[in-house]
Amino acid sequence: MIRMNRRALLGASLGALAMPALPRTTMAAGSMSAAVYPGGWDEALRGVLAPALKRAHDVDVAFEPLFAVDQIAKARAARGVAPFDVFVLDPGPRVQGIDLNLFESFDPSRLANRAKLPEGYADRHGAGVAAQVVGIAYNPKKLPKPAGWRDLFKPEYASRLGLTGFGTTFGTVSLIEMAKVWGGSETDVEPLFTELRKILPQVAAVAQPAAIPGLFQQGQIDVMYTNTYTVSLLKSRGVVIEFALPETGGVAFGTTMHIAKGAKNIEQSYQYIDTMIATDVQSALSQAPYFFVPVNTEVTPGAEVPMRSIADLSKFVTHDWSKINPLRPRWIDRFNREMAK
Amino acid sequence: MSRLLAPGDRLPAILILALAALALLILIGPVVVVIVTSFTTSQALRFPPPGLTFRWYQELFDPVRSAQIHRAAGNSLLVAITVAAFSTGLATAAALGIARSGARWARAAEGTFLAPLVLPGIAYGLATLMFFSWLRLPPSFWLLVAGHAMIATPFALRTVGASAAGLDGSLLDASAALGASPWRTFHKVILPLITPGVAAGAFLAFISSLDNVPVSLFLGSASNDMLPIRLWGMMETSLDVRVAAASGVLVAVAFLLLLVMDRMVGLVRKMAG
C-alpha cells in the first residue's frame, strides 16, 4: 500500500516530465548525431539548424552537448567507435583531431554552398561554420574603455581583472597577445609570466572559464578577455558589459565542423554541414538571440561584431595552432605553478 | 533538551544551541540565495534580484522552449531511480554480510567496497569509457546506470553499514534459534532496525546519481542527455535563470514529497527514528 502510493507518485511525476520528450516518430530520410557546444550553441543549432536540415533533406539530427576538449577526449577514449557523426571544434582541438586522425577525409566539393565560403574555409579536414572574434570585455559603469592588452596590467584594471589560463582557445590567444605587447611572440610567452607575477597580488580573480560570467555579473571582476559572442549574449540578458577591440587588433579564429572517423551517417553529415553554412541559416544565426559571427560571404555580421563582412577577417590577428599545440601543455602547467599561492 | 539539563549545564547547552543555529544558517542560506535568484526579474542570474517574477518558472515549464530540459530531466530521473534501487539492494546485502562477520575478509571487503568513493569521478568516467569501448560497447542507458551505481553504492553502504554495525547479534541468534527463516529474520527483525540507514542510503544514492557530472560526461550520449550537463552549459555561457528555477522546482518537489510521504507513512519520523 505504502510502496504502491510512492511508486504511483513517482510514476506520475516521471510521466509528466517525460511526456514532452517522447521521440517524434515520423519517418525521415535519415538521422545522424552531432556534437554541439553546450549552452548558446546548443540552443541555436536546435532552434535554427535542425529544422532547416529537416526541411531541406528530411534528416533528423540528435545533438550531444560537449565542449571541444570533451569531444576530442571522448572520441579518443572510444578508440575508433565514433561517439557521434560530426565534431564542432576550435582551432586548437581541430589540429589535435587532425594529428590523432579522428576525422574522415573531407571532400569540400560535396557542399552545395561551398562557393559562399571564403577561400580556404573548406579543406580535406572539414569546413569553417562560424568565426570568433576575441578581445577585452569590461563593465562601462566601473571602468573606462581599455585601449588594449597593455592596459590590463595597470593597477586600476589589474585589480578588477579576471584571469583564465591556457585551457581554452580564447584564453590562449588572449594570453599570447598580451605576451606580444611585452616583447613575446606566438611561441614565447615568457615575458607574460614576468609581467603577471608583478600584478598577481592585486588581480581580482584567477578563475575557471566556467565561473567567469558569474564573477562578472556579481561584480567580483569588471574586466576580462572573451569573444564577441559571449559579450552579445550577456548584454542581451541585461548584463552591463561592453566589448573593446585592442589597439593591437582583435583576434579571430574559425569554428570548424568535421566528420568523425568511422561515422555511420556520412551522407547526412555532409548535408548537415552544408545546411549549417547556407545563407538563411547563417543569417538567422548571426542575429539575436544567437549572435554568431557568420562565415557565409552573403551574410552581414551583427552589430556587436567589429567587421562588415567575413572578408574583413583577414585584417584580424590569427595564430598558427600547429606551433601553439606542442607548447601548450607546458604553458598550462606553467600557469598552474605561477598562479599557485 | 530541558530534561537533560542540570544546574551547571547552561553554558554547554547555549554553546550547543548556538552551533546548531549556525549549522542551520549555513545549510539553508545558500539555498535561499538560489530560490530568491530564481524569481529575479533580470534576464541573467543576479543576486540580489532587482525585482521578483514567476517568469522563469513559466519558461522552465514551457513545453516548447524548455523541451530539452524536460527530456534531460526525464533521463536523469529514470537513471537515478534505477541506480538507487540497484545501489541500495547491493549495499544492504553487503553491509549485513560485513556486519555479521567478524572475519578479516570483512574488513578488507569494506575498504574495497568504499574505493569508488575516492576515485575522482572524471578519472573513473574516462576509465569506464576506455574499458567499455575496448569491449566494443557503445554508451547506453545501462552502462550509464552501471557507472553511476558504482559511484552511488558506497554512499548507501556506509549509511546502511552504520546501522548494521549496531545490530545486536544475540537478537538475530535468538530469532534463528526460535526457528525463523533467514528471510523472516531479515524482514521482521533486521529491516525495522536498519530502516533509517537504508532510507538515508537510498536517498544519497539517488541524489548522487541525479547530480553526477563527470561520469555522465563520458557515458552519456546524444540519446541520453543528462540534466546536470545541460544545466551546466546553460549556466556557463549565458547565466540562464532557468538553471536556478530548476533548482527551485527540485527543492519544492522534494519538500512536497517529504510532506506527503510523511503524512502517509511517517517517513520523516522513520528517518529520525
Add this chain to the structure above:
Amino acid sequence: MEPKGAWRLALPLALAQVLFFLAPLLILAATSLATDENLSAVSGQAWAEVLGDSFNLGAAWNTLRLGAMTVLATTVLAVPLALLHLAAGPGLKKLILLAAVLPLLTSVVVRTFAWIAILGREGVINNALIATGLATAPVPLLQTEHGLILALTQIEMPLMLLPLIAAMARIDPVLLDASAALGASLLRTLRRVVLPIALPGLLAGATLVFASAATAFISQSVIGGGRLAYLPYLVWQQAMVVFNWPLAAALALTLMASVLAVVTALSALGRKVAHV
C-alpha cells in the same frame, strides 16, 4: 543468517565491482605505466612526474588537508544540530531533517553561483560586514581556502548529518532520562550515553565527507579558483585539456590511494568502536 554464510551476502556487490570498477581501474593503472593512452610502451615517466615533483605532491597534501578541514568543520556544526534533533519535538525534528537534505537538492551547477553571490566582494557576507561596520573594505573570501571550506561545509554537511541522526535514533530516551535523573551533567550524559552510540554514525559521516570534499572537483575549481591547486583539477586538466593520459591516470591513482588510506583508517576505527 548465521555468520558462516555471511560472505554470500557481499557477493553480488563484489561481482558488480569487479566488472564495473576494478576492470576500468586496471586500465587506468596500466595507462599510468605507459608512454601514451594506446599503451604502446611501458614507462615510469608519469609516476616520476607525480612523485618527484613538489608542486604535484603539494597539491596532494592540499587536497588531503582540505578534506580534513571540511570533516572538522562539518563535525563541529553537525554534532550540535544532531543533538538538537535528538532533543527536539516532532515539528523541529522535521525542520532539521529538511534542512539537512536541502544542500543535496540544489544542483552542483547552481550552487557555485550561489557561493559567488555569498562570498564575492559585493556578496552577502561582505555587504553585511560593511553595513554593520565590522569591515571598511571588502574582505577577500571567494577564491580563498577559508571560503572554499565554508562552501564545502554546506555542501557536505548532509553526508555527516544523515548518518549521525540515523545512529542517534537508536538511543533509548529512557537512558537519557535515567542519566539525568541520576544527576549526571549534560556533558557527562553526552560522553557516556550519546557518544558511544553515535560514534559509528560520526565515523561513517567523516568517511563520506572526507572522500567527497577531497574529490569535489567542480566546487574546488570554481569556488576555490585558479590560485589553489588540488589534485582533482589537475587530473581533469591533464585528461581533458592536455591529453596526457598517463599523467592523468597517475595523478588520479595518487589521489585515490591517499584518500583511501585515510578512509580505511576511519573504517577500522569504526569497527573497533562498534565492537567495544
